[in-house]
Amino acid sequence: MLDCVGPYLIDSNIHAYPTLLQAPSGNHRGGRVTVDRLARFISHQYDECDFITTFVDFYGFQDANGRTRAQLETAILDELLARRPGIDRRFVLPYLQMHEFEALLFSDISKFEWVLDGWNADVRNEFEVIRNTYAPEDINNSPETAPSKRILSIFPAGTYSKTEHGPLIAQDIGIDAIRAACPGFDAWLSVIENWRNVQGGT
Numbered sequence: 001m002l003d004c005v006g007p008y009l010i011d012s013n014i015h016a017y018p019t020l021l022q023a024p025s026g027n028h029r030g031g032r033v034t035v036d037r038l039a040r041f042i043s044h045q046y047d048e049c050d051f052i053t054t055f056v057d058f059y060g061f062q063d064a065n066g067r068t069r070a071q072l073e074t075a076i077l078d079e080l081l082a083r084r085p086g087i088d089r090r091f092v093l094p095y096l097q098m099h100e101f102e103a104l105l106f107s108d109i110s111k112f113e114w115v116l117d118g119w120n121a122d123v124r125n126e127f128e129v130i131r132n133t134y135a136p137e138d139i140n141n142s143p144e145t146a147p148s149k150r151i152l153s154i155f156p157a158g159t160y161s162k163t164e165h166g167p168l169i170a171q172d173i174g175i176d177a178i179r180a181a182c183p184g185f186d187a188w189l190s191v192i193e194n195w196r197n198v199q200g201g202t
Helices: 002-010 035-048 069-083 101-105 109-114 121-133 147-154 162-173 175-181 183-197
Strands: none
Touching: 002 162, 002 175, 002 183, 035 069, 101 109, 101 147, 101 162, 109 121, 109 162, 121 147, 162 175, 175 183
16 A cells, blocks of 8 residues: 555655564564554554554454454554553554455445456446445455455456555555545545644654
C-alpha cells in the first residue's frame, strides 16, 4: 500500500518509510499480529522516526477476543505506554484496516480488470453484487467472506495474486477514490496529514 500512500503524502511534506513487522526470532514475517507484538514493534521503532503508525489487517488479528478495531488500537497504545511511559502519544498512531487491505480494492471494482487471465463479465457481475451490498470497509470478517477470500473465490483459481495484482489495482484506483469510499482509511490519512502541524517532533 505504501506504493500509493508514500507518493501521495509527499504533497503534505511527509515522507513515509515502511518497516515490516517481524517476530523477534526473525523466522516469521507478517501475520500473527497481536497487541503485544505491535506494541513491542512500535517501542523498538519509535526512536528511529519522527512519527510512527501501523497498517495491519483487522481480519485474523490473533488476540482480538471480540474487541473492536478502536478497542484494539487503544490497547496497543496503552501497552506501548506501559512499556515506555515517556513516549509522546501525539506521535504514535496504531491503525488496523477494516477488515483487511483487500477491502480497499472494492472502492472501484472495475480495476480488478488488472487480473487479465481471470476478468470477464461474470466475474464483474459477482463483484458488483458485493459492492452494491457493502461499503468496502463493511465487507464482513470471516474465513469464508473476508475481502481476500471473496476475491479468491470469484476469480478462477490461480489468476489473482495478492502481491502482484493488489498494488496495481490500488494504484489504478488512486488514494482519493479510496478515501472517498473508505472512511476508516480516510480518517487514518487525515491524522497523518495533520502531523505536519504537530510541534515538538524529533
